[in-house]
Amino acid sequence: MTGRGGFLGWHTRAALRETGTDTTAIAVGEQFEAETAVGALNGATRLIHIAGVNRATPDQVSAGNIQFAEQVSEALRRAPEPPPVVVYANSTQTGNGTPYGEAKARAGEILALASQEVGAQFLDLRLPNLFGEHGRPFYNAVTATFCHILSTGGEPRVDQDKELTLLHAQNAADLLTGATTPEEQGNLEVTKSVSGLLGRLRELASVYDRGEMPDLADEFDRDLFNTYRSYTIETRTPITLTRHADPRGSFFEVVRSHGGTGQSAFSTTVPGISRGDHFHRRKVERFTVLAGQAVISLRKLFTDEVLNFTVAGDAPVAVDMPTMWAHRITNTGTADLFTSFWTNDLFDPSKPDTISEVV
Template identity: 30%
Template sequence: MNILVTGAKGFVGKNLIAELRNKGYNDIFEFSRESDPSLLEKYTKDCDFVFHLAGVNRPKDVNEFMEGNFGLTSQLLELLKKHGNKAPVLITSSIQADKDNPYGRSKKAGEDLLLNYYKETDVKVYIYRLPNLFGKWSRPNYNTVVATYCHNIARDMDIQINNPDAELTLCYIDDVLEEFLRALEGHPTIQDDYCVVPTTHKIKLGDLANVIKSFKDSRGNLSIPNMKDALTKKLYSTYLSFLPENKFSYDLKMNCDHRGSFTEFIRTLDRGQVSINVSKPGITKGNHWHHTKNEKFLVVSGEGLIRFRKIDSEEIIEYRVNGDRLQVVDIPTGYTHSIVNIGEKDLVTVMWVNECFDPGKPDTYYLEV
């Protein structure tokens, strides 16, 4: 199947082409502003489906709106008619198309061209009035406020919030791609005479800014965003794609002493925290018990001995663990416990606890095993 994608170097085009290739579509005609204009003649002759994504969002001159959003569409459709090509055509319009502004009028003109083309040729056409899109590979100060906020906040740059209570309708690029693939297979989602991406999200501008700022803060407070919230999950993935390439990593606070180190890695509101414990050879750590707090230990390097004793018993229970055989050991409540490095190198243990440490209520009581 030969697939023509106009606007191939743009935000949606780059993501779409990558996903088409993921799905096994390898015969893709990529057309962009940098392409030789004569290629469009060949592509419109041989294509089996058209994704017409090219357009103008923020021109230097408002006249470019009509030229970019109407002129190229007209040229594309005329070439398809010239070659008698009945390939379905999908066009990306905007929710602005019903508004009386230069951008909206240009998008509406493009829609009308496609509707007339359908009436003349009976070729399948799919008109998508898209809201504000966001996701990886979008451009700050061009595609969406999400891109601008992610880019600036990741670089400690100021952001502008004109009206914190202004509500945005956002649509994530992966949801767009899923819908476009359905259209490619002949099953678009139709609503009120237009095609739509069924999954969208609403958020106030001020809330959007605060959520993205929290992603930056999470490196310091070790928190993980609420991945149960679909919009937060998508925004966080987008934010990470805007990290400066020399800022992918960040330091953790290592609490070091002669015994080794203890370093908190991740803290969550409802799933506890993860820490990394390093013990030097011969060192014993622990010797305490908990009423409610519970843990999981996973030794990933070295040799260790985890010892347990129920606080009202003399019986000692032992588990030998090592990094050559990854094995999780649960730490039940009511058992005092310790971990001893019985090897000749550092003992490295990943420790999960069901609640973040609260110095006001540590639920930790010293008692030797």
């Protein structure tokens, strides 16, 4: 895979983690090493070319995208056992007359020719505006910028209102990996105006800022909500819950959902034992300790830093599990831990969206 360290590359690696598929990075540009690239491609099942240049001078954009394709094609031709499938993360802007569009088109031609020469199937995926968790504000896409501004209490503005074709990065990753066929791409895309996108994000943020769950019945809303949540992890976790107590005992709300499906579960955990050590690609999940003491730990995939939150039943808080972060809860007390779990979807054993990953 080229571009493995970028936004789409990270999402693609996370998607492949579900099937336990390993990926090898191929550096391009000045870091390109032909022998290393040949070794990576030899015996691989699929080549995914994501790396590209879109923020530079027109000459740099043109030269960079073409150079990357030429380097990958060189390695492909030299591999003794080249991958049988080559996938190109192209753009819907390809061939639109701009330096970027023309360079993407030319890169596609270079890759297609090399694929043909080695007998590989070539898939030219023309991806629209991508959005998703951990996009870079003011760089990757307008969705990332809006989410960042809203999550920090700012007020985004629309400079140019136009229609956008949007595709969640996890759906794009499934297209690149072959989990979803190219024929299904149109069904995964959503068209929104820039102002409409901002309006929906404002609604989702407004509900979540109260600690509540918005209506997640629509898959696009769910993906947009997970995208917004990725900008609030360190600043708004955990969510404080209001505890009401009197001589009879205590009461607090665990979750208030505004629509869609939902499933609640309850567990007891003996001292010193952990639950979890997995991640979700799309599922929204909330942990709430009802009684006892615990530490909830989170780690973003492919990173080493772990966020630890100390929680207790007598000071109730909700900790929402960010998508594509490994997480677990550990009983750190001396008595049994009582925990409530809520998810936005009904558990389906055939599609559990619960992938083993040690925090």
